[in-house]
Amino acid sequence: MENFLNYIKQHDLDINDETLAEKLDALDDLSHMRKEFNFPQLGDIATEINDENRDKVDQEVIYLTGNSLGLQGKAVERELKVYLDDWKKYAVEGHMKGTHPFISIDEEIQSRLASIVGAKPSEVCSMNSLSVNLHILLSNFYKPTKDRYKIVIEYGAFPSDLYVTESQLRNHGFNPETDLIKIKPKENEYTLTTQEIIDTLKEHGDSIAVVLLSGVQYFTGQFFDIKTITKVGHECGAIVGWDLAHAAGNVQLQLHDWDVDFASWCSYKYLNSGPGCIAGVFVHSRITETFDLATDNRLMGWFGNKLSHRFHKEKPFVAETGALGFRCSNPSVADTTALRASLDIFEKAGGVSKLSAKSVILTGYLEYLLRNKLASTNIQMITPTDPSQRGAQISLLVREIKANEIKHKLLNSGVICDVREPDVIRVAPAPLYNSFTDCHRFIQLLNKAMM
Ligand SMILES: Cc1ncc(COP(=O)(O)O)c(C=O)c1O
Incomplete structure (x- = not known):
């Protein structure tokens, strides 16, 4: 105030x-x-x-x-009509032709998406929905061992985040009752202090595999100190990921500089792309640049493969550069069109x-x-x-x-x-x-x- x-x-x-x-x-x-x-x-x-x-x-x-759910931008309405016209006119040829060729529809928006979350263009991509992405990212980054296996979330996290983390723990043979740490505010308090979060991370220290918090908490609206918490999480030896559903397009983010490992966000809140629209993903270049398929065992799908190898079964899987390499399926062009039009509105606003x-x-x-x-x-x-x-x-x-x-x-x-x-x-x-x-x-x- x-x-x-x-x-x-x-x-x-x-x-x-x-x-x-x-x-x-x-x-x-x-x-x-x-x-x-x-x-x-x-x-x-x-x-x-x-x-x-x-x-x-x-x-x-x-x-x-x-x-x-953000309001419908007039540009979204307009651009979806252009997409429908292109599809009508070119059908499968629309992958290569038309105003926005389908094959590279998501690559076209990488830099605009990156500017929303403070990333390099290659560190972001749009794919699937948020909860699915959290599963994909955790399947890639939650690699528990006998000693380091806990996941940390905030108490009162969005239900989907709770289910995602609980099921990831169970899939690896761990017990959510004991191995999912929920950081709880003090009695009669609703929000957490950064110190309380740090204290919990330090308390569980080298038993934490992943910290997965919300950038902006959906219930309280609290914007967590992503930079400090990520740093402390790393000092504990954990991977630190963020659910940015309520943060993307709402607050200023610097995911690259804050050294965040991974993040995902939906695009239908402050990003105004429409209900259930395609979600965003961030994976730090520090991770993707040193990625080795043989040791990291990435979840693979054809769209994570380089275009030149994508249709050639005889060629090996060579991950697309950066976050694009985490895609499994081809992106919904309707969704990505809506997102592109929404991101244009952001650009227009400055x-x-x-x-x-x-x-x-x-x-x-x-x-x-x-x-x-x-x-x-x-x-x-x-x-x-x-x-x-x-x-x-x-x-x-x-x-x-x-x-x-x-x-x-x-x-x-x-x-x-x-x-x-x-x-x-x-x-x-x-x-x-x-x-x-x-x-x-x-x-x-x-x-x-x-x-
Ligand atoms: C904080 C948070 N996480 C996850 C979700 C789930 O999103 P989705 O249904 O797109 O997977 C929501 C949806 O509103 C959310 O607010």
């Missing part, structure tokens, strides 16, 4: 000005990006329309759920660093409103207040009233946010398409919903 208050001072704005949100929007040089997106309308999402809203059915909703600068002020403003303009005392923010420890999302713990009841009321007044059972509402103003007015209006409607 400090950054937001400094911003107000810097621009000589009055915090008590009734028109502050509009003035902040006028200062926002990314406000034009909003028109790049399709917004749902109240009439399409409300479960009931009351008298007050009868003439507002065509109004765009206030969408605060980019942390779950990239993650520009968006992140707006995000700090926008979420800072939301925090200011939550702290100063909420009538109810039954809402507690559980996301860290320090902007370096969060992205766009703020998670709100609700007491006395059911979170789902509030969500429902908000929906019918034209606000989409989401609930994580039993009692947390998550709101995430996405800097690509949310405005300061969205935050201001949200607080007014939240106050009404809490009455």
Whole structure:
């Protein structure tokens, strides 16, 4: 919130000005990006329309759920049509012909994807979905021994991460009850300090094979100190991987410089590529440059093989350079097209660093409103207040009233946010398409919903 208050001072704005949100929007040089997106309308999402809203059915909703599913970019709609036309026109010849030949559809976006996570282009690729990628990456990098076999995750990790790590342990004959270490916050706390994470890593030290944490925690919105934790994980002798579902496109990442071993992320949250769309993968060049198939026993599929060998069974498997060599199947062209169009929108906006600068002020403003303009005392923010420890999302713990009841009321007044059972509402103003007015209006409607 400090950054937001400094911003107000810097621009000589009055915090008590009734028109502050509009003035902040006028200062926002990314406000034009909003028109790049399709917004749902109240009439399409409300479960009931009351008298007050009868003439507002065509109004765009206030969408605060980019942390779950990002809005549809108009470019995505456009580019998918181009893909369908190419497929219609060229059929199998489309692998080599057309606007974006199918054969290299994913290689075409590597550098754009790399800029989202702070990587070299060859360190990233798009493939499969997130949970599948976590399995593939762990199958490649979780090589337990008798002495070093534990996997570390955060307590309250996303269910899929829990299932992935539990099943990986079981597949290798280990016991998730004892061998899956879940780092738990202190009593009555929701978030972890970096020191608590370090202490756990040191406590289990040389028995840890893999550390797999979320970059931004889905429930609390906490952004972990990836650089420090990766360093300590390495000092313990472990491989350190990250689930970046809630971090990619949300916060600034430097996966290469932070020396992360591997990571994966979905592209349908802050990256706005559409539900279930193709996921991203990062593998550090330090690993791929020294990769030896004979000793590392990579999970192989034809698309991990070099193009010149791919169709020749008599030739050996020669892994594609970098992350591409971890592909098994050919990528979905529809998915990759949607992702490419979304990444173009990021580029048009000036990239993650520009968006992140707006995000700090926008979420800072939301925090200011939550702290100063909420009538109810039954809402507690559980996301860290320090902007370096969060992205766009703020998670709100609700007491006395059911979170789902509030969500429902908000929906019918034209606000989409989401609930994580039993009692947390998550709101995430996405800097690509949310405005300061969205935050201001949200607080007014939240106050009404809490009455
Ligand atoms: C943190 C996190 N991990 C994993 C997943 C699972 O993603 P997928 O269904 O694409 O495998 C999600 C989905 O929302 C998530 O938020």
